[in-house]
Amino acid sequence: MATLRQDGSPANRTVVFRGFVDPAAAPVLSASGHTLGHHSLKLVTDGRSEKMDQLAGRTEVCWYFTKTREQFRLAGQLHAVAPTDPLHAQSWKALSATAQSQFGWPHPGKPRAGDEAFSVTVDPETPAATFTVLLLVPDWVDHLMLRGEPQQRWRYQRQDEPPRTDQHEGHNWTIQAINP
């Protein structure tokens, strides 16, 4: 997942995909007051990590599926979920104990002092203060299929018109076949 550092350089790291937002649930409230739809990808991060300063810029995820030889590039906006939204606590409880304990570790990316600080306990029922849920809301997708002769590639773009009032997911998308 690539984001933009404040000095204008791209940052790039591996993240764990935690699933799509449940389409049966209510829309999600972001920490900055946005209402987020269901077609978004969920991940979790430490609120002290550098990427938290990089939410304002755009984000592009690249995902390569080795078995099917498909590449998906998904670009859009990354949002932190409000700690008051039910998704926040749900996502915490869905983590393994090992994953939860990492949110009690020392400040990520800072110089390392020693190993003692890594022996911490966190409450499995209550999200740690550092725990943050992020949603990527894509508006651009580049789908490349390397299988086949010649290869196939499609570009999807979300249209800008506002969602219809009777549904959360009213955006239309265009699709175009492009050269691989």
Next chain:
Amino acid sequence: MATLRQDGSPANRTVVFRGFVDPAAAPVLSASGHTLGHHSLKLVTDGRSEKMDQLAGRTEVCWYFTKTREQFRLAGQLHAVAPTDPLHAQSWKALSATAQSQFGWPHPGKPRAGDEAFSVTVDPETPAATFTVLLLVPDWVDHLMLRGEPQQRWRYQRQDEPPRTDQHEGHNWTIQAINP
């Protein structure tokens, strides 16, 4: 590999690592007249691809090794190799016939017209005009090892002093243990 679009958004895609530049060879000349050292990562691309407009900004590669559970983030500058440099033709000849033929395909990323244009032949001995060798010269590395309890993470940074005159690879690097 993440680069910066001219609109300031990050672009992210999978690339094939074509090896390191041979340390026994002479330094490589870039298309813009830079002399590039040996500690650089080689890849090839179509000169018409969008990333060619993104060489001026910084680049960050993220590489996750599934078996060893290590992540390397390598940031630095991306350079196109001068077509006159011997590495250019060497890299062309090292490609498979299938990989070579892709450089005769229609303009990548443009709307697709049909399949006929993909039946082309290229000269296996002479680099196609679209063929481009890129070198990533890293000056910053973030190495995360998820194995072990707790995890290990190191930050490497190249020092800015000019290389010593008696060797091409005179840069010093600092290394620091940081929190995972």
